[in-house]
Amino acid sequence: RTLGAYSGFGAIKEVLENPTGKPDKDGMATLVAELHEVIRANTPDEREYKRYMDGIKNSVLTAFYTPPKVADAIVEAIWDTRIAPQRILDPSAGTGVFVNAVDFHNPYAEITCFEKDPATGLILKHLHPEKRVRIQGFERIEPKYAGYYDVAVSNIPFGDVALFDPFFSTHTDPVRR
Template sequence: MAFDKKRNIRQNIEAIRTVFSIEKEGRTATNDEISILKQYSGFGGLKFILNPVGQPDDINQWKASDMPYFPLTQELFSHIKDNSESENSYREYISKIRGSILDAFYTPTEITQSIAAAITDTGISISSILEPSAGVGAFIEPFTGIDGRRICAYEQDLLTEKILKNLYGSNADIRIDSFENMHEEDTGYDLIIGNIPFGTTSIFDLSYSRGKDQARKFAAQSVHNYFFLKATDKLREGGLLAFN
């Protein structure tokens, strides 16, 4: 199926509208709202959100092929602005969204569920799980609901983290932070799973980039190598690493 940008941004707007409403009313999400929140898929590939939308005539600065998305982008930004705690909060929300267009690509649930089923079929005992780049939690969902199982999920995008908390906050330790800030002593996970970012972006983690270990120095030069190596450091002996 072709990537439907309009459908994608409409679903994102509805999810953002829903999570702001839930938080404003100080309640938990209804079943219908949970379904809406799960439709959120980030802004990977939606480069048009980098364009200005503050004024109606800003559309003249858009490429002709992007102009059909101008009204939806205006709606998105307007809704975030109306629900932001301050101007600084609004700018931070938008900065995070715009900064995610190169790597915020979410894995379809059909794939995450198949991976989870394959892991379960191995019979490996899993009592602790780490998701270092959680999105809205598609990879951790199949593992929730089991008493005594510890799940830790990292997500650094502010809006995505709001949605993630409303979906799985009662089942997992949701941390609004980046994987590189994970404490060194937080290790020993049975399973580390997720859809990690790929690219040549270097990572600011002094324990890797300025340490004596040459493999770590090399890994810090690209985000995917860093995630792979740091994840292996966080696994217990005999633990399972499953990155998509």
């Protein structure tokens, strides 16, 4: 239940700053310091600690997780069309609200989840150990999966952020390029 309630660090700009030595008017500096301590204590080295902290910091502008009712409505609309997808892709899975919605309709579906933020990806793996979870950006999907999935369903982060995708940047189709 606790992991399922995790909703990321969207709009919590305080995680962008190092809290040491700052006045703690609202208690956020104390919480951010505790976050740093917990991550540092649970990572094997400085490199891994930095990877987790960078993931959290990079998600401040985009981590606004989809409410389950929204995911349920979207997946319900797919099943209402009498389409019964067997291979589902969630390119920005968060903690897996779309996985839960799909599982309600087809618990045997093959679901592949991509989650770029390492902390969220780890939570996703714990919540859905039976699913294929890739803790990396969706742009890293191999070209062999083009056309493999029956449906891609997600509520991807919106914003003015461009990603490099080697599949599309070198594609022969000018629209995809």
